[in-house]
Amino acid sequence: MCGIAGFWTPERAVDNGLPTLRRMTTAISHRGPDADGHWSDEAAGMFLGHRRLSIIDLSAAGHQPMISIGGRYVISYNGEIYNFGELRSELEAHAVRFRGHSDTEVLLAAIERWGLVAALQKSAGMFAIALWDRRERTLTLARDRIGEKPLYYGWSGRSFLFGSELKALRQHPDWRAEIDRAAIAVYLRHSYIPAPHSIYAGVRKVVPGTIVVVGPGRQLREQRYWSMAEAAEHGTSNPLAISETEAASELERLLQRTIRQQMVADVPLGAFLSGGVDSSLVVAMMQAASTRPVKTFTMKFDEAGYDESAHARAVAGHLETEHTELTVTPADALAAIPLLPEVYDEPFSDSSQVPTLLVSKLARQHVTVSLSGDGGDEFFGGYPRYAHIIGLWRKLRWTPYPVRLLCARALQAVPVSRWDAMLGCLPASSWAHTVANGERLHRLAAILPFASLEGIYRRGVGHRAGAEAVSLRSRADVTRLIWEEEYPAIRHPLHRLMYQDSVNYLPDDILTKLDRAAMATGLETRAPFVDHRMVEFAWRIPAPFNYQNGRGKRLLRQVLDRFVPAAIIERPKMGFSIPLDEWLRGPLRDWADTLLGEVRLKREGFFDVAAVREQWSQHQQGRRHRHCLLWDVLMFQAWLERQ
Numbered sequence: 001m002c003g004i005a006g007f008w009t010p011e012r013a014v015d016n017g018l019p020t021l022r023r024m025t026t027a028i029s030h031r032g033p034d035a036d037g038h039w040s041d042e043a044a045g046m047f048l049g050h051r052r053l054s055i056i057d058l059s060a061a062g063h064q065p066m067i068s069i070g071g072r073y074v075i076s077y078n079g080e081i082y083n084f085g086e087l088r089s090e091l092e093a094h095a096v097r098f099r100g101h102s103d104t105e106v107l108l109a110a111i112e113r114w115g116l117v118a119a120l121q122k123s124a125g126m127f128a129i130a131l132w133d134r135r136e137r138t139l140t141l142a143r144d145r146i147g148e149k150p151l152y153y154g155w156s157g158r159s160f161l162f163g164s165e166l167k168a169l170r171q172h173p174d175w176r177a178e179i180d181r182a183a184i185a186v187y188l189r190h191s192y193i194p195a196p197h198s199i200y201a202g203v204r205k206v207v208p209g210t211i212v213v214v215g216p217g218r219q220l221r222e223q224r225y226w227s228m229a230e231a232a233e234h235g236t237s238n239p240l241a242i243s244e245t246e247a248a249s250e251l252e253r254l255l256q257r258t259i260r261q262q263m264v265a266d267v268p269l270g271a272f273l274s275g276g277v278d279s280s281l282v283v284a285m286m287q288a289a290s291t292r293p294v295k296t297f298t299m300k301f302d303e304a305g306y307d308e309s310a311h312a313r314a315v316a317g318h319l320e321t322e323h324t325e326l327t328v329t330p331a332d333a334l335a336a337i338p339l340l341p342e343v344y345d346e347p348f349s350d351s352s353q354v355p356t357l358l359v360s361k362l363a364r365q366h367v368t369v370s371l372s373g374d375g376g377d378e379f380f381g382g383y384p385r386y387a388h389i390i391g392l393w394r395k396l397r398w399t400p401y402p403v404r405l406l407c408a409r410a411l412q413a414v415p416v417s418r419w420d421a422m423l424g425c426l427p428a429s430s431w432a433h434t435v436a437n438g439e440r441l442h443r444l445a446a447i448l449p450f451a452s453l454e455g456i457y458r459r460g461v462g463h464r465a466g467a468e469a470v471s472l473r474s475r476a477d478v479t480r481l482i483w484e485e486e487y488p489a490i491r492h493p494l495h496r497l498m499y500q501d502s503v504n505y506l507p508d509d510i511l512t513k514l515d516r517a518a519m520a521t522g523l524e525t526r527a528p529f530v531d532h533r534m535v536e537f538a539w540r541i542p543a544p545f546n547y548q549n550g551r552g553k554r555l556l557r558q559v560l561d562r563f564v565p566a567a568i569i570e571r572p573k574m575g576f577s578i579p580l581d582e583w584l585r586g587p588l589r590d591w592a593d594t595l596l597g598e599v600r601l602k603r604e605g606f607f608d609v610a611a612v613r614e615q616w617s618q619h620q621q622g623r624r625h626r627h628c629l630l631w632d633v634l635m636f637q638a639w640l641e642r643q
Contacts, residue, residue: 002032002051002164003029004129004130006046006076006130006162007021007162007172008047009045010160013043014042017045021040026171031164031519032051033522035050037064038065044137050065050077053368053524072112073111073131078164079127080524081103082125082261084106087107091110103125116140117225124531124532128141128143138213141153143209143211144209146506150165150205151164152164152206153205153206154177156176157174166200188632192508192512194508199346200346210225232539236488240542247555248555251537256285256289268369269295270297271297271371272525273323275314277382277556278382279373280315282371282373283316283319284564287320295321295324296322297326298312298313298324298325300328301328301579318564319563337591341642344639346639347635348512350509351580354578355578363523364523368522370518373527375510377501380541384552385460386498387552389453405448407445408448412445416439418438453496470611495543600637
C-alpha cells in the first residue's frame, strides 16, 4: 500500500522537475512512510514519484518507481495484487526471471508479457497505477475494478498532473484549479463527490475498472477493462443452478481462498470487528486460517444507541481473538474533526469518517494491515433500506401518479412539528405512534412523486431537497455533473438497488472513507468482499438466497453460523456512526456556529445564507433534525478553511 504522484509536461524538456516531484510525494508521505522514490526522463518531461508502505518484500527489490526487465515500462503503483503468486508461477513457466519477491515486479512483468489490459484482467487486487511507456511516450493511469484505491488527474497549464490524493497535485507550480461550484450541489446531495468528478473544475478521478491513456498533443482516451454493469448482467442472467446449502458451501470456499490470499503480508496483520455479520465472518475465517489469535479492533461509545462494542467483544471472546477496543468521547471527536479536511482532501461528509479515522489510528498502533467487512451489504443485500424501499415501491407502482402527488402535497402541507404533536397524542401501542413522525412523513412525501424504483431509492438515500435549499447552483448545473452509469438488464428489485450502491455509494463513500482514514495513519486495509471474484460470484446468487421476508444477507449468515452461534450475532443493524444529532447541539455547537456564521457565509458566497442559518436554527431549537445536511455544509466549510 503506497501513494503515487507525478507529472508530464510533453511540450518541452523539464530541467529541474525533481524538486517539484519531491514536494508532491512528500505531501502524501502518510500513505507510504517507509520509502520515497523518484524517476524522471527530463527530455520527455516525465516525472514519476512513489511513497512506499512496505507490506510484501520489505527489501530494496520492491522499491518504486520500478523499471521493467526489458526496459520499456516504468511503473509507480499503489495497492496489492493478491494472486501475484499464481501470476509469478505462470510467468516463470514462460522463462521470466525475477530479482525479488514483490507483487509490483510480478505486475510489471505481466504487463510486459501480456500487455496492460490482459495483465489487469488476470490480476485480482486493489490498485492505482501510473505506467510510462518509454517507447511510445504514453502515460497510462489505471484503477482497480471496484474503486478501493484513488487516483486523480488533470491538465493544469502545460502539465498533466496525477496522484493518489489532491494534495499532491496542489504542490505543482502549474496548479491553477478552481472550485467547481456545481460539484458542491452534487456533494450536498450525496455527502461525497462521485467519480469521475472532483471538487475542482478540470480535475477528475479515474473511474473504477478504467484505464486512461494520455498521449502527445494532449490526447486522452478512456477504456474499460472491467464493468460492474456487465458483471451484474451476466451474473443475474446465469444464476447458480445449485441448492441454497450448496451455494453457502461454495461461498465459504471462495471466501476462504480470498481471505487466505489477503492475509499474505510480511508485517503484522489484524482486522476491524464490529460484531456484525460481515466483519465477524471475515474474522472467523481469518482465525480459522491462523495459528495464533487474530488481532481485532473496535470502537466503544458512551451513548448506548451507537455502541456495538459488547457485540464485538462477544464475537471476539467466542473466536478467542486478541481484542482491543477504544472508547470514543465527544472530546475525541473534537480532536479528530480538525484533521478531517486534510485527511479527505476534498469535501466528504459521511459522519462515520470520525470513528473510522479513530479505529484506524488504534489498529495502526498494533498492526500494519487490517482486513474489513466492507462490501458485504452491497453485494449480499444487507441494508435494511432495501426492504423498506422495495416494499414501498410494490405499493406505489400501482398507485396513479396524480394520487401520489396529491398525497405528497398533503403530507408536506403539515409542518413537522405539528405531525409530531398529532402522532404523539395517539396511544403508545398504536402502529402510527411507534413507526411514524414528522420527519419520516416529510421524507415519504419527497419520495411519492418518483415513477421508478431507482428514482425512489436515490431520493430516499440522498439529501436532494435540503441540497437544493442551500445550494446556489441551478438544477441544470447539478445535472451536468451526475455520472449516468450503464444500467444492466437486471430485473429483481433487490439486484437493481444493490447495483445502484455498488457503482456509487460503495466506491465513492464507503471505500473512500476507509482508504483515506486508514492511509492517514499509515495503515493498509483489505476488504475481501470487494475482491472481484467475490463480486462476480455474488451477482450469480439468486435473490431469494440472500433476501427473504425483508431480511438480507441470508447466505452470509448461513456461512457464519458454522463459526459463530447465531445468538451472538442476531441483532438489529446499527451502522458505524456517531451521535451527531446530539453533539451538534452540545460539544460541537461552538465549532459549528463559527463555520456557519452569517458574515462568513456571505463573504464566501457558496451557500444560500438564509437557508443555512434557518436549518441551523431549526436544529438547535429541536424543531427539525438537520444534522445530516448541516454536517455536509460544515465539512465543506472546514475543507474550505483548510485550503
